[in-house]
Amino acid sequence: MTINKTKDGKALTLAVEGRLDTITAPDLEAVLKEELDDVGELTFDFSSLEYISSAGLRVLLSAQKRMNAQGSMKVTGVSEIIMEIFEVTGFSDILTIE
Amino acid sequence: MKELTVKAETALLDEVTDFVNAELDELGCPMKAVMQIDLAVEEIFVNIASYAYRSADDPDKNGGAVIRVESAEPGTGDPNSRSVRITFEDRGIPFDPTARADPDRTTSAEDRPIGGLGIFLTKKIMDEVRYEYRCGKNILSVRKDFPVL
Numbered sequence: 001m002t003i004n005k006t007k008d009g010k011a012l013t014l015a016v017e018g019r020l021d022t023i024t025a026p027d028l029e030a031v032l033k034e035e036l037d038d039v040g041e042l043t044f045d046f047s048s049l050e051y052i053s054s055a056g057l058r059v060l061l062s063a064q065k066r067m068n069a070q071g072s073m074k075v076t077g078v079s080e081i082i083m084e085i086f087e088v089t090g091f092s093d094i095l096t097i098e
Numbered sequence: 099m100k101e102l103t104v105k106a107e108t109a110l111l112d113e114v115t116d117f118v119n120a121e122l123d124e125l126g127c128p129m130k131a132v133m134q135i136d137l138a139v140e141e142i143f144v145n146i147a148s149y150a151y152r153s154a155d156d157p158d159k160n161g162g163a164v165i166r167v168e169s170a171e172p173g174t175g176d177p178n179s180r181s182v183r184i185t186f187e188d189r190g191i192p193f194d195p196t197a198r199a200d201p202d203r204t205t206s207a208e209d210r211p212i213g214g215l216g217i218f219l220t221k222k223i224m225d226e227v228r229y230e231y232r233c234g235k236n237i238l239s240v241r242k243d244f245p246v247l
Binding site: 021022023050051053054055057058081085088089090093094 | 108109111112129130133136137140141144204206215216218219222223
């Protein structure tokens with residue numbers, strides 16, 4: 001998994017590529033912990049994300065909880081396969097998916 | 099049928115996934131089903147590595163997870179459908195994950211517990227999840243049906 005960060009004022013975009021699983025999810029968690037302090041608008045670009053497991057969903061959920069308190073969060077570029085995982089788990093109702 | 103015996107250790111997830119995917123490739127499993135099977139494999143293997151044994155240095159963890167991949171009798175009568183069965187065995191604490199209640203998916207982000215989704219996800223995306231405890235082993239198997247392309 002690779003994470004490309006783009007920061008523009010209070011807006012942060014994280015483009016996540018590859019596999020977000022039990023092994024890699026802690027890396028994303030660490031980036032969020034480091035970068036989120038003064039962020040008001042968080043975007044996850046998932047157009048090159050191939051795979052997400054419940055470990056990845058957990059990181060998204062805690063990011064959503066945090067951003068509910070300090071701004072907004074959205075997810076873009078979701079593929080059909082990953083959308084199905086969001087739908088099965090009810091995450092499609094929690095996340096703002098564009 | 100192919101079988102892999104590994105230490106019940108989360109760090110070995112990639113090895114397990116690669117083993118399973120090589121077999122799925124042989125069976126002509128399409129990409130979408132491969133991703134769903136990978137998900138089930140990750141949830142089950144990580145559960146075994148995290149909870150089946152009493153401590154991180156439990157010697158039983160060595161060779162403590164056995165994974166078998168085999169083609170299975172399709173659950174549907176459709177001649178264009180094939181099936182694969184993946185079975186996990188561990189010698190750890192008896193635990194039936196299929197007996198767990200499903201999480202409430204209608205709650206908001208604030209009220210949602212972090213976690214508890216793995217086995218639920220597995221049940222949703224596999225066509226069958228079967229558990230038994232036999233000869234001191236937890237035996238959990240999943241079946242996935244997929245279309246032949």
